[in-house]
Amino acid sequence: MPPTSSRTTPAPSGTSTMVRPPRRPIRWSRGATYTALVVGLLLTLMPFIWMLLGSFKTQGELLQRPITWWPESPTLENYEKWLSQLNYGQFFMNSIVVAVAVVLGNIIFCSMVGYALAKMRFPGKKVLFALVMLTLMVPGVVTLVPMFVLVSNMGLVNTYPALILPFLAGPLGVFLMRQFILGIPDALIEAARIDGAGEFRIFFRIVLPQCGPPLATLSILTFLGSWNNFLWPLVVAQTENMYTLPVALSLYSVGSNGTYYGLLMAGSVLVVTPILILFLFLQRYFVQGIAMTGIK
């Protein structure tokens, strides 16, 4: 793709770029790069575009083969069903409440433990970090049954805490925050310690304000994880008023006679859109956050 085309393009692609100072070290042929990117983007988005268009099709049209691209008789009934007949507002609220709580929990708790792991000495530190790293790699299905037994014995089945608590502080967040905080100069913290500042003060006044980018990264990742989480909410939510969007999506789009593709696609569009909007706003920090944590 782009790298190969660059070999033949030593010359700048247009006069307008010549006017600007040669700020960019690599001068790809802009035109070639854009062409490749646009073609790649269209290929990448093709399934998504089809899903978007499909959300306006009838079940009959979606069952046709070869598949159609443009809706033959566009209909809003899939969206109508979600927004009026089904309790979309409730599902959306549940998803939001759970995701926001999970994000907040991870932001606070993971940065706290991340700070301790990065900048403090205490017995058990290595064990704690090793455990965190190990659990990052555990396949999820294995803990489902024991976890459910636990939660139900706590009397939490079909409550928000059951949906939130297990994800309130995840190993990924700890890893990210520790990696980032390791990069904050010790001198800064030592100076504050010498000035007599307590650790909590140092954490809230000095460390946390610098953690914007990794917190943005963590927010997106945990929001995404929570937003798309399916198996656990399905198991602990017993009544419709506790369902999150993915649960509702799978519930109403698959009947005994097969999948209601239109409903599924409209539902998917409704589920994905908030994430894409969130990503659109936070992407800059997202990249920065990974840049600052990933390379350590």
Place this chain on the structure above:
Amino acid sequence: MKLGRKAVAVGIVGLLALTACGRADEGSADRQTGAATTTTVDDSPATGDITVWAMGEEGEKLPDFVKGFTDENPDAKVQVTTIPWADVMTKFQTAVAAGTVPDAIMIGTSFMPTMVSTGGLAPVPDGLVESADFVEGAAASTVADGVEYGVPWYVETRVMYYRSDLAEAAGVAAPTTWEELTAFAEAMKANGSTYGLQLPMGDAEDSTQVILPFYSQAGGSVFNEAGDAYDLDNQAMIDALNYYASFFTEGLSPLAGYGDTQNSAFVDGSDPAFISGPWMVNVLADMQGEDWVEQNVATVPVPAGTTNNDSYIGGAHLGVFNEAKNADGAWKLVRWLAEPETQQEWYAATNDLPAVNSAWDDEALTANPRTQVLQEQLKNTIAPPTVPSWDELSATIETEAEKVANGQVTAEDAATTIQAKADALGLGW
């Protein structure tokens, strides 16, 4: 790493914590002893909250439908939770493990044995219903390990669908035997269709739902005479596998199975016949309109092998949990749903075929020729075996059948492999 000892310590604490809140004390309420605690249900009105789990469309329609029940039992309140079909077992397992069960549950016939094996389901109280009142195959599939654990709710069975217009053009009539079915598929192909018959392929498409009937049609039975072991390495299995595979090896069926094109290939005539359940009428009508279906789609009972023309029977039962808080109310609801009039109303609401024989007198059913074909087919059915290991064994059967169809193994070797797996698994109780 120095983490060993501490991890073990934490582990023990963790396990103790789980033990402490485990349900070992209720362990006695398992399958065997559950059978002994069968009670009777009287005729007084049901009271209290009754929670029900149901799947798919039934789950969506049931909440409104039970108004008829709550009208008769004003002190009872029915709360229905709808569950996706694909996730029922997960919900069921976790609920039983934790003891947070509803009162009643809809049970897809194929889930019956696994659900029973958990000890979560209660036996049907004596005298609640009369099993002779139900469609034979359905009643049989509520019995697991000799005890009834469910009351049939609705049934479905598979019949043969084909394009009547194309069959006429090809000059063939509805096939009634294996030989005729092969000839039928050949004639359809000769008439210009790409293939002659759609068959499911592999584990992904639950091909045992076709292979098991073939086996039964060839005179096979799943268990030995004592009923305590699988008996599958026999001539009937070899015949069934060879017959199934012949459609693929002779190019009469696509090796890809149904794939995504099952419906469209039927509609465009490139693959003009299949064996499937009653819901397909609506699926086809969604695509082409009811008139088209009326004019071009024929439904007939499945062709017969050397022994019979058994077809797969499915559907759903209703069961009540051992740990139900309102078992009495739940059984009364189940009894109500199995009454002939309720069954007729349920058919009107959902098109689900009645599981109760006497409900079939309804004019809505007798006037519909396609329903009549289904009723005729229901006389000859084979239900999935109600033993817990069948689910796992059927995956092996499906994979082996796939290999035979691909010419990778002989039917004889496949039957041997299947039996070996069956012996390793046992019945699973």
Place this chain on the structure above:
Amino acid sequence: MTTTTEGRRPRSVGAVHRRRQAVVAWLFALPFVAVFSVFMLGPLLASFGMSFSDLTIRDIKTPFAVNFVGLDNFAQVFQDELFRKALVNTFFFVVVGIPLTMALGLALAVALNSGIEKFRSVFRVGFYTPVVTSIVAVAVVWRFILQDSGLVNTVLGWVGINGPDWLNDSTWAMPSIIVMAAWRNMGTLMIIFLAGLQAIPRDVYEAAEVDGAGAWRRFRSMTVPLMRPTLLLGAVLLSVGFLQVFEEPFVMTKGGPVNSTLTISYYVYNQFGYGNYAFASAAAYVLFALIAALAAVQFRLLRSKED
């Protein structure tokens, strides 16, 4: 870290300070440790214990009345032909899928970092979209693209190639799944690599450009070495995810044809479905060991290159 060497110098003021810091540190860790122990370690250890027992779905109401069977489950896992097949399939998926996904992610990152300004956000969001899109909803179109008379084969037909029925051919089903997985994951890698690229100081490139190094040479001899830690991080994250691959075969092939796309996670999922809990747990922990081993190797590589 240097905790141990400093810890050997006993100074009373230091000791008090250290003890205080240890208490504060654990206070900081407390909320996480509480959640982590209850909801992660507890269930994890329970399931680990489970893998040494004969627990099945029949015992679900009395999970502590089971027998200890030692390593029997693990022995059986390795004896199972199907598991070995799943193991081979998974390795194939990982060995082909990781380089492919990394290459795509890197190509995207380099292209987006090559000085284009316009629509950069659009591209970033666009290429990230597959990461967040419901796989179930787009599986339909993927299956259509890959079917016998689908888009891919139509295009191949133009250049005279008679393409296979991708998903129903036991040779080509896994490669098809790999392409889909690459599509779904390249966006994440793009972001990670973009981050890495942005951290490379500009003047390094400027110096090289003055030296007259071509773009490809700059990429090969500068970008790649400087990006090594980021590339390895991407590889680690991808390995952890790819070794657990489940959704792609689940929605596309159900593990078929003839188990050619059955992965370890899928195998574990099936075993749980059959109610063989203990056995499934054992298989899952084998998978876990593989992931941990691979990650450890990669982390070691990461370390040694840094030093």
